[in-house]
Amino acid sequence: METHKAKVCIVGSGPAAHTAAIYAARAELTPILFEGWMANDIAPGGQLTTTTDVENFPGFPDGILGIDLVAKFRKQSERFGAKIFTETVNKVDFSSKPFKLFTNTRTVLAEAVIVSTGAVAKRLSFPGSGEGAGGFWNRGISACAVCDGAAPIFRDKPLVVIGGGDSAMEEANFLTRYGSKVYIIHRRDKFRASKIMQKRALSNPKIEVILNGSVVEAYGDESGKGVLGGLKVKNVVNGAVSDLKASGLFFAIGHEPATKFLDGQVELDEDGYVVTKPGTTKTSVAGVFAAGDVQDKKYRQAVTAAGTGCMAALDAEHYLQEIGSQEVELGQVVRATPLTVYNEVSRSTPVTVYNEVSTSTPLTVYNGASTSTPFTVNNGESTVRSYISKCSKSNGSSKRAKLDEGGTFSSSSNTKSNVEEQAMAHPIGVKSSKGEGENLVTKATNEENVATKTTNDERESNSRSRLENLWALNERDIAERNKLSRIELLRSLLGKTEKLSEKEETLKNKLIDEML
Ligand SMILES: Cc1cc2nc3c(=O)[nH]c(=O)nc-3n(C[C@H](O)[C@H](O)[C@H](O)COP(=O)(O)OP(=O)(O)OC[C@H]3O[C@@H](n4cnc5c(N)ncnc54)[C@H](O)[C@@H]3O)c2cc1C
Numbered sequence: 001m002e003t004h005k006a007k008v009c010i011v012g013s014g015p016a017a018h019t020a021a022i023y024a025a026r027a028e029l030t031p032i033l034f035e036g037w038m039a040n041d042i043a044p045g046g047q048l049t050t051t052t053d054v055e056n057f058p059g060f061p062d063g064i065l066g067i068d069l070v071a072k073f074r075k076q077s078e079r080f081g082a083k084i085f086t087e088t089v090n091k092v093d094f095s096s097k098p099f100k101l102f103t104n105t106r107t108v109l110a111e112a113v114i115v116s117t118g119a120v121a122k123r124l125s126f127p128g129s130g131e132g133a134g135g136f137w138n139r140g141i142s143a144c145a146v147c148d149g150a151a152p153i154f155r156d157k158p159l160v161v162i163g164g165g166d167s168a169m170e171e172a173n174f175l176t177r178y179g180s181k182v183y184i185i186h187r188r189d190k191f192r193a194s195k196i197m198q199k200r201a202l203s204n205p206k207i208e209v210i211l212n213g214s215v216v217e218a219y220g221d222e223s224g225k226g227v228l229g230g231l232k233v234k235n236v237v238n239g240a241v242s243d244l245k246a247s248g249l250f251f252a253i254g255h256e257p258a259t260k261f262l263d264g265q266v267e268l269d270e271d272g273y274v275v276t277k278p279g280t281t282k283t284s285v286a287g288v289f290a291a292g293d294v295q296d297k298k299y300r301q302a303v304t305a306a307g308t309g310c311m312a313a314l315d316a317e318h319y320l321q322e323i324g325s326q327e328v329e330l331g332q333v334v335r336a337t338p339l340t341v342y343n344e345v346s347r348s349t350p351v352t353v354y355n356e357v358s359t360s361t362p363l364t365v366y367n368g369a370s371t372s373t374p375f376t377v378n379n380g381e382s383t384v385r386s387y388i389s390k391c392s393k394s395n396g397s398s399k400r401a402k403l404d405e406g407g408t409f410s411s412s413s414n415t416k417s418n419v420e421e422q423a424m425a426h427p428i429g430v431k432s433s434k435g436e437g438e439n440l441v442t443k444a445t446n447e448e449n450v451a452t453k454t455t456n457d458e459r460e461s462n463s464r465s466r467l468e469n470l471w472a473l474n475e476r477d478i479a480e481r482n483k484l485s486r487i488e489l490l491r492s493l494l495g496k497t498e499k500l501s502e503k504e505e506t507l508k509n510k511l512i513d514e515m516l
Helices: 015-026 046-050 066-079 166-175 195-202 302-330 383-395 418-425 446-451 456-472 475-494 502-515
Strands: 002-011 032-034 083-085 091-093 099-102 106-115 119-121 158-162 181-185 207-210 213-220 228-235 241-245 248-251 255-257 288-290 338-343 352-354 362-364 375-378 400-403 409-412
Touching: 002 015, 002 099, 002 302, 015 032, 015 046, 015 066, 015 106, 015 302, 032 106, 046 066, 046 119, 066 083, 106 302, 158 166, 158 241, 166 181, 166 195, 166 248, 181 213, 195 207, 228 248, 288 302, 475 502
Parallel strands: 002 032, 002 106, 032 083, 106 288, 158 181, 158 248, 181 207
Antiparallel strands: 091 099, 099 106, 119 255, 213 228, 228 241, 338 375, 352 362, 400 409
16 A cells, blocks of 8 residues: 655546646645546546547537547556546545545545546347447437437437436427427336426427336338437336337436445435535535536536536635645644744835745734744744743743744843743644734745754754853843843834834833833
8 A cells, every 4th residue: 555645635636636737736735636447347548438429518610539538648647747546536535634545556645636527328128228249328329318419310300218207307498499309208107307397398299108118129221321210118017019210319317426425425406416506616524625527416517517617726726725824823733853943134014924834825924032043943833932941941940932142042030022022922833813912023934944954952952052151141131131132122123113013012111111
């Protein structure tokens, strides 16, 4: 078993999956895509691999074979760096993050998931319904009236729709544009379609209904071209079999969305489709998105699947940006490598530090003294705070320590140092708002992070030497330094041209009181 980490993992291989992959890859989210291996008996590439000409996908004025179209989708995903595995995801674990997806040979730990596993149009099986020799699948028999209805072989010919629901009514109505006549064959004595849909279909003069009917055989036409010529229809009540001339047969008996592998971990509707928040691709699990036919029982077209694939990639991208900031808010950034944080020279404007999860999510780090010497803090756990408490403990007194010039510690027995206030108020990894104690500010860049990585041992030893420095400091010097630092702080507050925040105002007044 191999384990991979991915920002985005996409499951599926139709237009939805590949559009999501193209967008995610171009957004540098380096997606992993599982295209499945005969998942739900469909080849990688999805439903379009089961059809011949696709005439309604924009960009192909002369039409394109379904199989060629999906090959182009795949090539485009790969071109932008999507990593494609021809494996079926058979298990997921969305109970905690990172999400886990399992195939027979690998596991992916993903921050976001896009489910685009499509749906399978249900088909009936009887002699002549198949794809091989003697079968008329794609040669008169189809499962998509909207996709295939306009084909020349159906023009002005008798057509048949099998089904009794809304889709059957809608598809029959649609086919009346092309066929000379449309029969709806249903095996029960009444339809389950809504009254309005039934009314619309049954009032169409080109539609004729055959109830209690079941197609038992399809046969070819007299031309010998191997296209559909007619059907044998059995009356399920009296068993009589009649002949019906038809050049087209369309199954409208529903679709089976490919959601079993989700094992109920995402909300599904009563027909098994993934429920998405209207206008988005968000599912009931934050960070899991759904696109294409797996969440769409209305449009079910390649171009709509592609459209929602695009939406899912954009939704995932926004989500990743958001969790970046949430993790900062919650201080949950997982990063063992220390960041190096530099003081700002001006010390008046807070600068931003980027965390590791999302470089677009800024956080602000405050220092307690002015210095041009770098010092290190850990991202993630509030290491500044832990340095302080470590220091206070070793000191054996209630005195608190602060980061002093040059990155050494000093202690103060009377008032809380600014760094302590800031560190306690905003432990590293917690975003602070601009304006809260702007006197001392630190800055880091990703390049600096990389350039100044230190090991834990080095950090420990730095800490120890800082502690020793601390002990060596003369109490009076410390008080003096502290006073100076507070004067500087007051000066910077008094020097600010913009209106002070409430906290700054309080701090300023407190400092003035102390000075007086
Ligand atoms: C016969 C037919 C003809 C059609 N003709 C047209 C047409 O001319 N024009 C048009 O616009 N639309 C047409 N459609 C509809 C169109 O094919 C679908 O709307 C579209 O393919 C849906 O795309 P999708 O990305 O949602 O998923 P799908 O195309 O359904 O692909 C999903 C893929 O995910 C894979 N998968 C499933 N489960 C897993 C798993 N657990 N792990 C990994 N992979 C998995 C499946 O194997 C499948 O390959 C036709 C459909 C059919 C059936």
